[in-house]
Amino acid sequence: xxALGFHLLTEFYGCDRGILNNVRKIKSVxxxxxxxxxxxxVESIFHRFNPHGVSGVVVIxxxxxxxxxxxEYGYAAVDLFTCxxxxxxxxxxxxxxxxxxxxxxxxxxxxxxxxxxxxxxxxYGPPPAKREQTAREHL
Amino acid sequence: xxALGFHLLTEFYGCDRGILNNVRKIKSVxxxxxxxxxxxxVESIFHRFNPHGVSGVVVIxxxxxxxxxxxEYGYAAVDLFTCxxxxxxxxxxxxxxxxxxxxxxxxxxxxxxxxxxxxxxxxYGPPPAKREQTAREHL
Numbered sequence: 545x546x547a548l549g550f551h552l553l554t555e556f557y558g559c560d561r562g563i564l565n566n567v568r569k570i571k572s573v574x575x576x577x578x579x580x581x582x583x584x585x586v587e588s589i590f591h592r593f594n595p596h597g598v599s600g601v602v603v604i605x606x607x608x609x610x611x612x613x614x615x616e617y618g619y620a621a622v623d624l625f626t627c628x629x630x631x632x633x634x635x636x637x638x639x640x641x642x643x644x645x646x647x648x649x650x651x652x653x654x655x656x657x658x659x660x661x662x663x664x665x666x667x668y669g670p671p672p673a674k675r676e677q678t679a680r681e682h683l
Numbered sequence: 684x685x686a687l688g689f690h691l692l693t694e695f696y697g698c699d700r701g702i703l704n705n706v707r708k709i710k711s712v713x714x715x716x717x718x719x720x721x722x723x724x725v726e727s728i729f730h731r732f733n734p735h736g737v738s739g740v741v742v743i744x745x746x747x748x749x750x751x752x753x754x755e756y757g758y759a760a761v762d763l764f765t766c767x768x769x770x771x772x773x774x775x776x777x778x779x780x781x782x783x784x785x786x787x788x789x790x791x792x793x794x795x796x797x798x799x800x801x802x803x804x805x806x807y808g809p810p811p812a813k814r815e816q817t818a819r820e821h822l
Contacts, residue, residue: 548753549760551692553793586730589742601740601747603728607760608738612746614687614796621688621746621795623762652793654692656760657753659789 546665548657549607549627552637556620558647564613564620567592571600573643578602578609581626581636606631620644625656627666634672685804687796688746688766691776695759697786703752703759706731710739712782717741717748720765720775745770759783764795766805773811 563569571590578585583604590600596616602609607625614620622640626633641649655668702708710729717724722743729739735755741748746764753759761779765772780788794807 548756548758549751551760553690553795555796555798557798586738587728589726589728589740591725591742593744599725599742599746601728601742601749603730603738603740605732607751608740608749610740610747610749610764612688612764612766614799617687617796617799619687619796619799621690621764623764625749625751625760625762627751648798650798654791654793656692657694657756657758659694659696659787660753660756660758 545655545658545668547655547668548660548665549625550633550668551654551656552624552633552651553654554622554624554637554649554651556622556640556644556646556649557618559618559620559644561615561618563644564618565592565596565598565615567598567600570598570611570613573640574600574602574609574611577636577639578604580639581624581631581633583626583631604631609636629666638672684794684797684807686794686807687799687804688764689772689807690762690764690793690795691772691790692793693761693763693776693788693790695761695779695783695785695788696757698757698759698783700754700757702783703757704731704735704737704754706737706739709737709750709752712779713739713741713748713750716775716778717743719778720763720772721770722765743770748775768805
């Protein structure tokens with residue numbers, strides 16, 4: 545399976561409500577998540593809504609990272625859409641998981657631009673846990 | 684099935700390459716798609732890359748619309764993530780389809796924030812084609 549990009553849609557449940565409503569903190573962890581993944585930040589915009597909730601997007605040269613928070617439920621919807629061989633979306637995911645400390649997560653991965661035959665597409669690689677498992681099986 | 688939001692991930696193949704590389708045009712159609720869906724625009728940011736390609740996000744009060752274009756393949760990856768009862772993601776989709784005139788599309792719909800029991804979640808509604816079909820069945 546080859547694609548131009550890979551898109552993680554992840555739900556963070558049971559996060560700290562104060563953090564989810566802190567627009568500076570959310571911007572900081574999203575920017576740092578982009579850096580952790582190896583992406584190049586083009587621009588990042590974040591807004592805090594009234595009475596609560598933060599929305600923000602980090603546009604990267606390799607697509608985007610986005611977050612929408614519902615502090616009242618301790619819930620955040622996170623998108624990590626990356627392209628190219630040099631950006632690791634799972635590093636952004638693990639970084640955010642450490643910072644937001646959700647009690648539970650649910651993640652789907654969608655391939656973007658699958659029907660293109662080109663050298664710029666990238667072979668799909670499984671997430672880190674499966675990679676490790678695969679490696680152990682071959683030891 | 685109830686959720687806080689609904690996220691369409693759509694691939695547009697075979698679009699006009701000139702339009703996909705025109706950052707003003709892409710910003711205009713994405714902003715208008717947000718308006719067509721009934722969303723409230725908070726901020727929209729668009730960038731053109733060198734040598735080609737446009738990335739942009741329209742942050743709306745009800746989540747976001749995003750696009751990344753690869754003019755060299757006539758391909759665009761489009762995200763339409765909306766929340767609430769008053770925004771119709773399918774109207775944004777149909778608007779963009781008319782403006783970008785892809786030869787083929789592929790669309791997946793993901794429910795966001797499914798595991799929350801609250802009055803603010805919305806009952807999942809099928810896309811327009813299926814709605815019409817369902818309506819016809821009951822005529």
